[in-house]
Amino acid sequence: MTLRRAALNTAATLGLLYILTPLIFVTWLAFFRQEIPSFPPEGYSLRWFAAILDQRKFVDGFSLSFQVGVLATVIGLVLGVPAALCVTRHQFKMRAPLANLLLMPLIVPGVVLGTSMYVFQVTMETALDVDVIGTFYALVAGHVVIVIPWIVRLVTASLAGVDRATEEAAQNLGANAFVTFRRITLPAIRPGIVAGALFGFVISFGNLEMSLFLVGPGRTTLPIVILQYLEWKIDPTIAAVSVVQIVLIGAAMLITDRYVKLARIV
């Protein structure tokens, strides 16, 4: 028993180390003073964090990613919450296929998703004769697709814990369907909504593969900016940007975890 336990602990530690080592090194690197990353460090400094702000493309990329993330999450909520309600609460013929469809973007590789969306946008642009490709809204539309599964998944999980009888009780006491939703159902699934929104935002903010197909000239998201920068330079600015990103996403995850235990859903 203790042997099995030790083996398990060792495997878990090794697994964690494998995942965390790059993050630890990136974080360490961000504080190196020298331009060419090499060991041992010549000294430590915060100059690379300051350097981020000096380069417009990082600031713009961050700002775009943030805007896209927020907007995609808001739209994702408007679409995803009713979808989750529909799929968990009603019995209809296409229920199971619809439920699967809503989660589908999770399993489609980002490159495939990006390609198909690009093709779709080309078709749209030709058919409608309006600018679609490379526009801000087309980018947001793409991100909505990858945000929805997370919102649906987390809201569905929290809906499962709602006692339907409480909704009936509210109606029995005189609340119509809308008031019942607002006063009883919504407070009960709020943790799932908050968690879904934060998670969706994180997914959108960090997305690289799909976004590569959807960005337009002068409109580049942060992960793409990082990729492009890496093609020419390897100074610790990238590490500093990554640290900022890790901290932001880590914070979002920690907040999410306070509402819904992520271990239960992911």
Place this chain on the structure above:
Amino acid sequence: MAHLEIRNLAKRYGDFHAVRDVSLSVADGEFLVLLGPSGCGKTTTLRMVAGFIEPSAGTVTLGGADVTVLPPWKRNAGMVFQSYALFPHMTVAQNVAFGLEMRKVPRADVERRVEETLALVRLKGYGGRLPRQLSGGQQQRVALARALAIRPDVLLLDEPLSNLDAKLRQEVRVEIRELQRQMGLTTVMVTHDQEEALTMADRLVVMNEGEVRQVGSQRDLYERPTDRFVAGFVGRSTFLEGAVEAPGRFRTDGGLALACTGGMPGKASLSLRPERVEIAAAAQPGLDNSLPGTVEFVSYLGALIDIHVRLSPADRLVAQIANRDGGFAPEVGQHVHVGWAASAGQVFRV
């Protein structure tokens, strides 16, 4: 409070008849209990009265007004749910106030009525707590207070005691019944627990397979069950299968000739209440029926003892005796005589 009238109510799900042609009338202030095994349609009936299920046919009239097609929120029915269904994010006081808020009762009145209602269910001072901070019994009383606060035309109780432990259940039974009498509440309760039904009801409705089998007082159901199902469901009965040969003569499948009352010739069951069967060491000449048998099983219940007696390879019955000091206490394998008056048995056609 008001009079509740259910007429020819039915609910079908495809080919499945959950409720068939149920008609009931509940007088102002009456406590009616729907009793039956699970799946008998009692809860469906209650939910149609509350408005959660739309009937396939029939009408529900509350205080003279037809409410059959009204949504639940437009009916003035207070319901206590099996799970209590308290709003977990609201305090006890907010739970009780909810229905009043929906009715746009002025703030000051709401507070007063919440206080009053909580006092009524002996929960004064608990208004600020959350449901999860209360015991099961207290939660149950909050659910009751919440339903009563709106001064409903009818109180609907859906297995309200099934989540309480046995001892608490007995106390709460009495409490609910007293409250119902004091306030003159027209009440419909659904339960599968016959003891609960017998102790609380003014009148009982026994349902099975979506149909009303019998409506009547406790005594009616126990002494004069109209069919085999009711005889078996309310109280206990043992059945001897066989046929009526001629009025007054019953022959079991095992070949025993028994005296009974009435009955048309044909296949039938003879139903006997265990406590009406006498058991003794010797034949009992004073009784219409007296038969030898062998004790097969003894079930000791404390105050009472059940004795299962084999009369023939095909016939077995249960006799119940009081556990008295020095009384007759047969053991497994012992030869005994059982007997009963012809009037103690009931014959049901099968």
